[in-house]
Amino acid sequence: MKRLKLLPLSIVIMSMVLGVKIVDFSFGMGEALAASSEPAQEEPPAESGAQHEENAQADDEAEVAKAPSRQLSSNPSRKEIEYLQKLSDRRAELDRRSREIDDREKLLKAVELRIIERTKSLKKIEQTIEAALKKRDxxxxxxxxxxxxxxxxxxxxxxARIFDDLEDDILxxxxxxxxxxKMGAILAKMNLKKAKKLTNSLATREKLPEIEG
Structure with missing residues (x-):
């Protein structure tokens, strides 16, 4: 009678355990199905030994092909050489013109100094002449x-007798x-022709002197 009572209890426990396992199994199957439905990322196929060797050889050839181009670019081209030559000629021409300008400036400065010295010399001569003229005057x-x-x-x-024989400018x-x-008295005694000429000369320069009769 006691066994009959334990049997139903055992059945209930086993049923509960079985239910839990079924739930776990169904959940695990769902995750597996979801994972299998996602697209798998394709990995690049592994290169074979021959293909890897061919790729390495191609890279080496590319490097060799680039080397001459780098070497050629370091050497100036014909146009570059001509351009540099023109620049050199232009600079030489500018230097030549600069030297010519410097030489002209030096020449002009020398001429200017010479003119200044000549002007000073002429000024001294002029002063000497003026001084001599003043002394003579x-x-x-x-x-x-x-x-x-x-x-x-x-x-x-x-x-009057002396005045008749004197030159006109001195007289x-x-x-x-x-x-x-005094001059009137002398004119009255002078030669008539000489006295007349002297009178005309005085009339053109200043007032005639009064002649006493």
């Missing part, structure tokens, strides 16, 4: 004043510096 004035004083002291008749200079009264 002063000397002539002194001599003229001496003649005027001498003829003024003379009697009109004696002075005119003396008469211009004499007093009008």
């Amino acid at each position: 002063d000397r002539e004035k002194v001599q003229l004043q001496s003649l005027v004083k001498m003829y003024t002291a003379m009697k009109p008749k004696e002075a 005119l200079s003396i008469v211009e510096n004499m007093k009008e009264k």
Whole structure:
């Protein structure tokens, strides 16, 4: 009787365990099905030994092909050489012109200095001439004043006789510096033709002196 009571209990426990296993199994199958439904990522096929060797040889040939191009690029081309030559010629021409300009500037400066020195020399000569002329003028004035004083002291008749023989420019200079009264007395005693000529000369320069009758 006791065994009959334990049997139903054992059946219940076994049923529960079996249910749990069935649930676990069904859940695991679902994950497996989901994983199998995702697209698998394809891995690149592994290269064979011969193919790997061919690829390596191709890479080496590419490197060899690049080497001459790099070597050629380091050497200037004909156009580059011509361009560099033109630049060199242009620079030489500019240097030549620069030297010519420098030489011209030096020449102009030398000419300028020479002109300055020449101007100074001419200025000194001019000052010397002016000083000499002034001395001569002063000397002539002194001599003229001496003649005027001498003829003024003379009697009109004696002075008139000398004036008749003097050159016109000298006579005119003396008469211009004499007093009008004295000069009039001398003119009255001079040769009529000479006195007339002297009077005309004085009329063109200044007022005629009064002649006493």
